[in-house]
Amino acid sequence: MSISPFAHKVSSRMRLGGHELGAISDLHLRRRKYATGSHLVLQGDHDHSGFVLASGWAIVYKTLPDGERQIVNFKLPGDFVGVRAMLFRSADLSAETLTPVEATEVKTDQLFNVFTQTPLLATAVLWAITRDDAMIVEHLVGVGQRSAAQRVAHLLLELDERLRLVGMAGKSGFSCPVTQYHLADALGLTPVHINRVLREIRLAGLMTFQQGRVTFDDYAGLVDFANFDRGYLDHGDPLSADERQAPLAADRLQTTRPDHVDKFRGQSRPQAD
Amino acid sequence: MSISPFAHKVSSRMRLGGHELGAISDLHLRRRKYATGSHLVLQGDHDHSGFVLASGWAIVYKTLPDGERQIVNFKLPGDFVGVRAMLFRSADLSAETLTPVEATEVKTDQLFNVFTQTPLLATAVLWAITRDDAMIVEHLVGVGQRSAAQRVAHLLLELDERLRLVGMAGKSGFSCPVTQYHLADALGLTPVHINRVLREIRLAGLMTFQQGRVTFDDYAGLVDFANFDRGYLDHGDPLSADERQAPLAADRLQTTRPDHVDKFRGQSRPQAD
DNA sequence: CGCCTCATTGACTAATCTCAAATGGAGTGG
DNA sequence: CCACTCCATTTGAGATTAGTCAATGAGGCG
Numbered sequence: 001m002s003i004s005p006f007a008h009k010v011s012s013r014m015r016l017g018g019h020e021l022g023a024i025s026d027l028h029l030r031r032r033k034y035a036t037g038s039h040l041v042l043q044g045d046h047d048h049s050g051f052v053l054a055s056g057w058a059i060v061y062k063t064l065p066d067g068e069r070q071i072v073n074f075k076l077p078g079d080f081v082g083v084r085a086m087l088f089r090s091a092d093l094s095a096e097t098l099t100p101v102e103a104t105e106v107k108t109d110q111l112f113n114v115f116t117q118t119p120l121l122a123t124a125v126l127w128a129i130t131r132d133d134a135m136i137v138e139h140l141v142g143v144g145q146r147s148a149a150q151r152v153a154h155l156l157l158e159l160d161e162r163l164r165l166v167g168m169a170g171k172s173g174f175s176c177p178v179t180q181y182h183l184a185d186a187l188g189l190t191p192v193h194i195n196r197v198l199r200e201i202r203l204a205g206l207m208t209f210q211q212g213r214v215t216f217d218d219y220a221g222l223v224d225f226a227n228f229d230r231g232y233l234d235h236g237d238p239l240s241a242d243e244r245q246a247p248l249a250a251d252r253l254q255t256t257r258p259d260h261v262d263k264f265r266g267q268s269r270p271q272a273d
Numbered sequence: 274m275s276i277s278p279f280a281h282k283v284s285s286r287m288r289l290g291g292h293e294l295g296a297i298s299d300l301h302l303r304r305r306k307y308a309t310g311s312h313l314v315l316q317g318d319h320d321h322s323g324f325v326l327a328s329g330w331a332i333v334y335k336t337l338p339d340g341e342r343q344i345v346n347f348k349l350p351g352d353f354v355g356v357r358a359m360l361f362r363s364a365d366l367s368a369e370t371l372t373p374v375e376a377t378e379v380k381t382d383q384l385f386n387v388f389t390q391t392p393l394l395a396t397a398v399l400w401a402i403t404r405d406d407a408m409i410v411e412h413l414v415g416v417g418q419r420s421a422a423q424r425v426a427h428l429l430l431e432l433d434e435r436l437r438l439v440g441m442a443g444k445s446g447f448s449c450p451v452t453q454y455h456l457a458d459a460l461g462l463t464p465v466h467i468n469r470v471l472r473e474i475r476l477a478g479l480m481t482f483q484q485g486r487v488t489f490d491d492y493a494g495l496v497d498f499a500n501f502d503r504g505y506l507d508h509g510d511p512l513s514a515d516e517r518q519a520p521l522a523a524d525r526l527q528t529t530r531p532d533h534v535d536k537f538r539g540q541s542r543p544q545a546d
Numbered sequence: 547c548g549c550c551t552c553a554t555t556g557a558c559t560a561a562t563c564t565c566a567a568a569t570g571g572a573g574t575g576g
Numbered sequence: 577c578c579a580c581t582c583c584a585t586t587t588g589a590g591a592t593t594a595g596t597c598a599a600t601g602a603g604g605c606g
Binding site for chain 1: 335337338339341343345357360365366399403406407409410412413414416417418460461500502504505
């Protein structure tokens with residue numbers, strides 16, 4: 001691909017200059033490959049690296065003392081992995097690849113270089129972290145308030161939306177390396193129940209999850225069923241410099257604000273951290 | 274109280290100089306009172322303030338289209354409310370007081386002043402945000418993987434631990450304005466079921482939740498039952514300046530690292546963001 | 547072929563929810 | 577002080593959802 005998923009994603013929100021594109025290219029010189037099942041980040045790594053996925057899928061999860069695991073998030077091409085754990089010693093999550101992965105390893109030093117030299121990318125990083133948080137909250141809401149079938153539908157609609165952003169979702173679905181066991185660990189259900197629920201959704205003519213592929217048979221119906229509101233994936237930008245001094249010295253920002261964002265402004269979605 | 278809960282909490286992690294204490298005092302000049310049920314942050318507030326609670330409890334929650342709500346977090350004296358929503362336009366959560374509350378309103382301008390003038394406090398803010406994230410992840414894990422009784426026990430143990438940090442938990446329990454409906458909304462259960470579970474826990478001789486008071490009848494037993502590991506509440510500090518240049522120009526940091534933190538280092542808790 | 551892992555299904559059990567009603571304290575107006 | 581209301585709590589009975597245990601099938605791979 002001539003343009004990386006990362007640049008693709010950032011471009012969708014911000015206007016990139018040659019400076020930024022150059023910085024991105026530099027980063028991509030250090031791209032490496034990881035086999036399926038590799039741990040990008042693991043418990044106890046204190047000075048580990050962060051990663052920007054170029055291709056492939058990964059999961060971020062937490063293991064419980066009793067051996068159960070909760071998948072906190074799925075990571076797709078263009079996503080950051082382990083950034084917050086780089087900035088702080090506090091995170092306590094692992095990241096593991098679900099497919100072969102190409103990723104750019106970002107050392108802590110580099111991250112700070114990017115922060116100081118390319119404020120726009122720093123902003124992109126902050127934006128990504130915040131988006132992560134919004135997804136985790138949405139995940140919590142789903143696990144807490146939605147039925148099993150709605151959770152499954154909601155998760156797959158979210159993944160579709162995110163894949164669409166990096167050009168990896170087709171017109172009616174997407175290729176999906178996630179197993180039913182993964183869905184179970186992400187949604188707090190058993191694999192057996194996931195299987196039954198998937199069948200119900202399929203028989204209802206809404207969606208098919210089979211042979212590593214998700215197909216939306218009735219997209220509108222599924223969105224309605226799952227109560228899916230993509231707003232949380234597509235939130236506003238961090239405060240930009242023309243409004244006030246940005247927290248990370250991110251000056252000279254030129255942020256783009258697509259029209260479709262505005263329809264989520266001032267709507268019925270409360271705010272806080 | 275001669276020392277504010279906020280200063281108290283920050284002091285437990287960092288050595289404060291006169292400079293920082295002065296800044297804290299300045300902040301507290303703008304302290305205000307809010308009645309029970311006030312909304313500190315509400316949907317659609319785009320340029321709203323943040324708050325530092327001085328006394329009282331609040332909840333941070335998200336409302337679903339169907340009227341259900343998921344309580345994402347409880348806020349106690351010394352906690353920040355709505356900080357991330359100040360920095361970004363992205364958050365979509367409300368915050369409401371559960372008791373009469375005294376809080377310091379922090380305008381966006383002030384926040385940036387603090388960031389540039391008092392790096393140590395900026396670090397404290399970042400630390401608080403990260404701690405929030407860790408709590409939300411833990412919350413997600415709980416709702417996804419724990420039984421109803423374990424969730425209840427875990428939540429109340431967490432609150433006890435956090436209250437202890439600001440000197441508001443007694444030897445065997447704490448005063449708690451949270452209703453069974455709140456527990457239900459936080460834990461993804463029905464109030465009816467919460468009630469039954471509380472009875473079971475009480476009859477098991479572990480804990481009593483009655484008349485606005487939580488009493489631990491068998492603390493060790495409860496910790497064991499809930500699989501409670503306080504580590505996530507007490508994580509490391511953000512990277513400090515003597516190790517590398519801090520992300521928010523937070524130089525000249527003097528961070529304290531209590532011994533009890535170290536026992537959580539390099540242990541079996543995976544890391545990522 | 548033999549051995550994986552993942553998907554699928556059935557029969558049964560356990561957890562949680564729904565609906566409904568009773569209790570009890572705190573405040574309010576008479 | 578009493579009657580009344582409001583709200584949180586408590587309990588019961590039955591329905592629903594999800595989990596457990598167990599077995600089978602299907603595909604990939606050495």
